[in-house]
Amino acid sequence: xxxxxxxxxxxxxxxxxxxxxxxxxxxxxxxxxxxxxxxxxxxxxxxxxxxxxxxxxxxxxxxxxxxxxxxxxxxxxxxxxxxxxxxxxxxxxxxxxxxxxxxxxxxxxxxxxxxxxxxxxxxxxxxxxxxxxxxxxxxxxxxxxxxxxxxxxxxxxxxxxxxxxxxxxxxxxxxxxxxxxxxxxxxxxxxxxxxxxxxxxxxxxxxxxxxxxxxxxxxxxxxxxxxxxxxxxxxxxxxxxxxxxxxxxxxxxxxxxxxxxxxxxxxxxxxxxxxxxxxxxxxxxxxxxxxxxxxxxxxxxxxxxxxxxxxxxxxxxxxxxxxxxxxxxxxxxxxxxxx
Amino acid sequence: xxxxxxxxxxxxxxxxxxxxxxxxxxxxxxxxxxxxxxxxxxxxxxxxxxxxxxxxxxxxxxxxxxxxxxxxxxxxxxxxxxxxxxxxxxxxxxxxxxxxxxxxxxxxxxxxxxxxxxxxxxxxxxxxxxxxxxxxxxxxxxxxxxxxxxxxxxxxxxxxxxxxxxxxxxxxxxxxxxxxxxxxxxxxxxxxxxxxxxxxxxxxxxxxxxxxxxxxxxxxxxxxxxxxxxxxxxxxxxxxxxxxxxxxxxxxxxxxxxxxxxxxxxxxxxxxxxxxxxxxxxxxxxxxxxxxxxxxxxxxxxxxxxxxxxxxxxxxxxxxxxxxxxxxxxxxxxxxxxx
Numbered sequence: 001x002x003x004x005x006x007x008x009x010x011x012x013x014x015x016x017x018x019x020x021x022x023x024x025x026x027x028x029x030x031x032x033x034x035x036x037x038x039x040x041x042x043x044x045x046x047x048x049x050x051x052x053x054x055x056x057x058x059x060x061x062x063x064x065x066x067x068x069x070x071x072x073x074x075x076x077x078x079x080x081x082x083x084x085x086x087x088x089x090x091x092x093x094x095x096x097x098x099x100x101x102x103x104x105x106x107x108x109x110x111x112x113x114x115x116x117x118x119x120x121x122x123x124x125x126x127x128x129x130x131x132x133x134x135x136x137x138x139x140x141x142x143x144x145x146x147x148x149x150x151x152x153x154x155x156x157x158x159x160x161x162x163x164x165x166x167x168x169x170x171x172x173x174x175x176x177x178x179x180x181x182x183x184x185x186x187x188x189x190x191x192x193x194x195x196x197x198x199x200x201x202x203x204x205x206x207x208x209x210x211x212x213x214x215x216x217x218x219x220x221x222x223x224x225x226x227x228x229x230x231x232x233x234x235x236x237x238x239x240x241x242x243x244x245x246x247x248x249x250x251x252x253x254x255x256x257x258x259x260x261x262x263x264x265x266x267x268x269x270x271x272x273x274x275x276x277x278x279x280x281x282x283x284x285x286x287x288x289x290x291x292x293x294x295x296x297x298x299x300x301x302x303x304x305x306x307x308x309x310x311x312x313x314x315x316x317x318x319x320x321x322x323x324x325x326x327x328x329x330x331x332x333x334x335x336x337x338x339x
Numbered sequence: 340x341x342x343x344x345x346x347x348x349x350x351x352x353x354x355x356x357x358x359x360x361x362x363x364x365x366x367x368x369x370x371x372x373x374x375x376x377x378x379x380x381x382x383x384x385x386x387x388x389x390x391x392x393x394x395x396x397x398x399x400x401x402x403x404x405x406x407x408x409x410x411x412x413x414x415x416x417x418x419x420x421x422x423x424x425x426x427x428x429x430x431x432x433x434x435x436x437x438x439x440x441x442x443x444x445x446x447x448x449x450x451x452x453x454x455x456x457x458x459x460x461x462x463x464x465x466x467x468x469x470x471x472x473x474x475x476x477x478x479x480x481x482x483x484x485x486x487x488x489x490x491x492x493x494x495x496x497x498x499x500x501x502x503x504x505x506x507x508x509x510x511x512x513x514x515x516x517x518x519x520x521x522x523x524x525x526x527x528x529x530x531x532x533x534x535x536x537x538x539x540x541x542x543x544x545x546x547x548x549x550x551x552x553x554x555x556x557x558x559x560x561x562x563x564x565x566x567x568x569x570x571x572x573x574x575x576x577x578x579x580x581x582x583x584x585x586x587x588x589x590x591x592x593x594x595x596x597x598x599x600x601x602x603x604x605x606x607x608x609x610x611x612x613x614x615x616x617x618x619x620x621x622x623x624x625x626x627x628x629x630x631x632x633x634x635x636x637x638x639x640x641x642x643x644x645x646x647x648x649x650x651x652x653x654x655x656x657x658x659x660x661x662x663x664x665x666x667x668x669x670x671x672x673x674x675x676x677x678x
Contacts, residue, residue, distance in 0.1 A: 033510070034509060034510050034511075041520070046555075047565060048524065068602060106525070106567045106568050107525070107568070109508050109524040109567070110423075110567065110584045110586060110587060110588070111510070111585065112525060112570065112586045112587055113586070114570075137476065137477060137500040138477015138478055138480075138481065138497055139477055139479060139481075139497035139499075139502060140474060140477065140478060140498075141477075142477065144443065149507055158478035159479075160478075163478060167526055170373060170450050171372070171373050171450070173374075183386065184386065186449040186573075188443070189547075191568065191569050194556075195553055195554055195555040195558070195563075195565060196555060196558070197554045197555060197558025197559055198555075203550065203553060203554065204550075205551045207546055207549065210530075210546065211546045212540065214530050214542060215535075215536045215542065216385075216533055216534045216535060216536060216537075218563075219534070219535070219536025222535070224536060226534060227385075228384060228445045228448070228449065229445050229446070229530065229571075229573045230530050230571055231451070231453075231571055231572065231573055232568075232569055232571045232574075233570065234525075234568045234612040235571055239504060242451060247449060247450045247451045248451055249449070249633055250361050250577070255393065288624065297567055307541060333593075334369060
């Protein structure tokens with residue numbers, strides 16, 4: 001099945017409007033909370049894995065609208081997935097919507113504005129339309145979107161539905177990656193929900209990874225990366241969208257799911273970024289091409305778009321070199337897909 | 340010297356307008372960068388301690404405007420301080436402006452929007468007027484401000500100069516702190532610029548603190564805090580302003596300076612939050628009152644405003660109890676004031 005650019009444009013505009021409607025819903029919900037001073041939450045995995053009535057309400061709003069407009073398309077949503085029995089990767093080759101009604105639920109509970117509605121649309125398992133709307137970021141919210149297609153584009157809108165838009169990446173053409181990257185890069189990663197205290201836990205390994213990336217060059221037995229900064233926003237959707245837009249360089253995250261990244265990934269791919277597995281494939285050599293991440297693989301290492309550098313190194317060459325430098329400095333994380 | 344509320348209101352409005360003008364300057368600068376694709380930076384301490392021409396340009400803009408309007412007031416600015424010889428704490432009792440032209444310079448270089456202009460005004464060493472403007476956060480920027488005075492107030496503006504404003508704290512009255520705090524809290528902290536690899540370095544201690552705060556209750560030899568999340572934004576001004584507004588619970592940061600926190604501290608104090616030393620005073624007992632932070636002390640632990648809880652525990656009692664819980668879980672950091 002193939003879609004023309006004008007069909008994709010229609011899908012894109014539909015998804016943007018839908019994300020803005022979902023954002024209105026959340027803003028209404030938050031403004032009621034400002035009066036009521038409480039928000040009912042339910043725990044999923046543990047006390048930091050929360051679901052609110054708003055998560056479920058927004059997912060229903062989005063699912064109902066998609067079914068009404070595109071009854072033949074498949075739908076994967078975080079809340080229906082979490083409530084169901086089937087934990088395998090459900091993506092098929094047909095047109096499929098992959099939706100996170102609220103990424104950053106903990107932030108929303110605390111009214112910290114790094115919360116996003118993520119709507120992705122895949123064809124043949126490739127993120128093709130992506131919309132990420134952060135309804136609390138600025139008075140009008142901030143909307144990122146893209147059509148991943150040779151005649152497509154990627155955009156940011158910060159002034160509401162009728163306001164001006166910014167083409168992405170935010171600097172175009174994007175600058176080359178820093179010569180000694182990861183030194184000089186802005187690195188995004190999350191602490192996550194696995195909080196077990198043990199030497200092999202994901203929490204322990206993630207903290208090792210962060211310290212390695214932050215430490216001066218030469219430190220940590222050669223693993224010091226001297227990145228410009230480590231940022232943890234509490235939303236892997238927002239982490240990836242900042243890398244997609246060129247407002248950051250590296251996103252390293254594991255434990256999240258396809259609905260957390262599908263929308264942002266469409267934007268990243270369209271701007272010229274790459275996403276690979278955050279664990280290096282076993283036995284990969286230093287020279288062979290690096291395969292792209294499996295959308296359902298739960299481990300993502302994203303690198304922003306860049307231009308050919310002054311030595312003539314192509315973007316993909318710089319990006320893959322940076323991936324190998326990050327892999328050298330990070331421990332393998334224990335997130336797998338339920339089979 | 341005392342100021343009437345109407346004089347403070349005038350100072351507040353002047354500082355808000357000045358912060359917006361400085362924001363316009365930065366937005367102009369960024370839009371030129373989007374074309375030129377480069378930003379000249381200079382290193383201060385090391386490759387992550389950057390200063391741009393914009394830092395110095397904005398500081399001059401703010402300093403000149405203040406000298407023109409209030410020639411008798413003192414002025415402390417980050418860039419003039421860094422360029423000077425005198426490293427002692429310069430604050431005197433008279434009316435003094437304390438300004439960070441750009442907090443989050445690394446973010447600005449990468450176009451990540453957590454960058455703020457901070458303008459604080461002290462009387463008798465007390466932050467009395469505070470303005471924090473994040474010019475890239477939303478299309479119109481986001482402005483936080485307060486007059487710390489019984490007849491004052493605290494506000495957030497996200498829609499530009501003529502748009503609606505939100506009273507702070509964002510939920511009013513603010514909810515009590517979580518019963519088992521720090522469990523359930525949103526915690527803000529930064530990795531900082533000290534990247535040395537040694538067991539006693541600030542980097543090592545900060546990472547220990549973050550892991551302790553994140554780990555499940557009972558883990559880490561009883562130090563596990565099971566916070567809802569750890570957020571690192573790359574701007575201590577923004578960290579503190581989110582706690583001031585009630586969009587976060589705890590800010591733990593050391594190594595920054597009075598200009599990074601003075602503006603946000605005025606907002607925090609007005610909303611009912613507290614700021615203490617992030618290192619516990621030596622020998623302090625479990626029951627004596629906790630002294631407030633020294634504005635020039637370079638170590639800050641801020642707790643958001645809260646209301647009396649259902650057991651009748653007063654706000655200050657809850658806040659001090661939470662401070663002690665954070666102190667138990669964190670190592671003393673090595674930041675001192677040059678004498």
